[in-house]
Amino acid sequence: AQSVAQPEDQxxxxxxNPLTVKCTYSVSGNPYLFWYVQYPNRGLxxxxxxxxxxNLVKGSYGFEAEFNKSQTSFHLKKPSALxxxxxxxxxxxxxxxxxxxxxxxxxxLLVSP
Amino acid sequence: GAVVSxxxxxxxxxxxxxxxxxxxxxxxxxxTMFWYRQFPKQSLMLMATSNEGSKAxxxxxVEKDKFxxxxxxxxxxTLTVTSxxxxxxxxxxxxxxxxxxxxxxxxxxxxxRLTVV
Numbered sequence: 007a008q009s010v011a012q013p014e015d016q017x018x019x020x021x022x023n024p025l026t027v028k029c030t031y032s033v034s035g036n037p038y039l040f041w042y043v044q045y046p047n048r049g050l051x052x053x054x055x056x057x058x059x060x061n062l063v064k065g066s067y068g069f070e071a072e073f074n075k076s077q078t079s080f081h082l083k084k085p086s087a088l089x090x091x092x093x094x095x096x097x098x099x100x101x102x103x104x105x106x107x108x109x110x111x112x113x114x115l116l117v118s119p
Numbered sequence: 120g121a122v123v124s125x126x127x128x129x130x131x132x133x134x135x136x137x138x139x140x141x142x143x144x145x146x147x148x149x150x151t152m153f154w155y156r157q158f159p160k161q162s163l164m165l166m167a168t169s170n171e172g173s174k175a176x177x178x179x180x181v182e183k184d185k186f187x188x189x190x191x192x193x194x195x196x197t198l199t200v201t202s203x204x205x206x207x208x209x210x211x212x213x214x215x216x217x218x219x220x221x222x223x224x225x226x227x228x229x230x231x232r233l234t235v236v
Contacts, residue, residue: 040225049125052224052225052227068230080166096162109163112161
């Protein structure tokens with residue numbers, strides 16, 4: 007079975023500072039990794055994904071994530087946080103053998119002015 | 120990019136009635152659609168996977184007679200909550216994949232807030 011862990015329920019960061027939202031995964035075979043963002047009472051918006059290739063993936067709104075196979079991690083990062091980045095972030099994983107994604111429990115990001 | 124339209128965004132219904140939620144892929148054919156349920160401050164719980172033209176596959180613990188899923192075409196899947204009760208109140212989200220493998224994009228609908236009174 008595959009699993010995704012987001013160890014932090016909430017991350018607080020000041021506007022302009024770099025942010026990191028952590029994610030580790032357990033997937034057999036080659037992982038497909040995704041980050042999504044959810045605003046209140048809305049569906050999930052795709053940020054970025056890693057399938058293959060460069061370990062550093064760049065996505066929407068200035069976000070990026072680094073795939074680390076040895077640490078089975080896929081942390082989400084942004085060099086300079088904005089107040090508008092405040093939202094709920096989900097990491098998800100799958101692989102070629104699974105037709106569904108497994109989601110982490112989500113991390114609330116709060117960016118203060 | 121791919122767009123999934125989910126309707127309605129909010130619905131309030133009386134206990135004992137049924138509610139239908141629609142999920143449409145607008146610019147692609149969705150071979151597979153997924154239905155999730157999300158409780159406040161919690162992650163998404165996969166309820167079922169539907170493939171066009173076949174019966175949905177329900178996750179363990181999800182009552183298939185209560186949550187009826189129909190995927191009659193490549194662009195439309197519906198979730199019907201039958202005989203709704205207050206404990207069914209939740210946020211329901213659909214997702215569609217535009218290809219057969221997980222590395223294809225997963226596009227999510229905007230969600231439906233169901234309140235049963």
